[in-house]
Amino acid sequence: xxxxxxxxxxxxxxxxxxxxxxxxxxxxxxxxxxxxxxxxxxxxxxxxxxxxxxxxxxxxxxxxxxxxxxxxxxxxxxxxxxxxxxxxxxxxxxxxxxxxxxxxxxxxxxxxxxxxxxxxxxxxxxxxxxxxxxxxxxxxxxxxxxxxxxxxxxxxxx
Numbered sequence: 001x002x003x004x005x006x007x008x009x010x011x012x013x014x015x016x017x018x019x020x021x022x023x024x025x026x027x028x029x030x031x032x033x034x035x036x037x038x039x040x041x042x043x044x045x046x047x048x049x050x051x052x053x054x055x056x057x058x059x060x061x062x063x064x065x066x067x068x069x070x071x072x073x074x075x076x077x078x079x080x081x082x083x084x085x086x087x088x089x090x091x092x093x094x095x096x097x098x099x100x101x102x103x104x105x106x107x108x109x110x111x112x113x114x115x116x117x118x119x120x121x122x123x124x125x126x127x128x129x130x131x132x133x134x135x136x137x138x139x140x141x142x143x144x145x146x147x148x149x150x151x152x153x154x155x156x157x158x
Contacts, residue, residue: 022049022050023035023050026085027057029081032054034108039051041143045143065093065102066096072149075089082107083124
């Protein structure tokens with residue numbers, strides 16, 4: 001979506017474009033249905049969405065975040081390797097100065113043995129994720145988190 005124009009008292013007011021939300025899987029995850037669901041959910045919350053798809057290499061995540069300056073990066077896992085992949089990805093993203101303030105969340109089936117332990121969730125948060133959403137939680141907690149994002153303000157440092 002480009003800038004929106006609204007008639008106001010005979011004049012035109014231009015609203016600045018909001019930064020998009022990037023939705024993506026990670027390199028080892030080939031599932032796509034979860035990404036389609038997230039794209040629709042995030043779109044319902046009023047954001048433009050860029051869906052990078054499945055099996056996304058770390059380097060592509062980095063370059064897309066740097067070039068698009070998203071309001072948030074949402075990483076999704078269905079294959080159970082989200083914990084391992086997520087730790088690797090967040091460490092790479094946080095090592096890039098321009099991406100240190102980017103809001104990054106992860107969710108889905110993050111462990112092959114089921115739900116993550118409190119310790120594993122804490123490790124993801126300490127590594128740099130702003131929130132962790134286990135597939136047992138449902139979408140309500142993610143909706144509440146996404147609603148806290150400032151409209152029109154990018155979280156990525158210039």
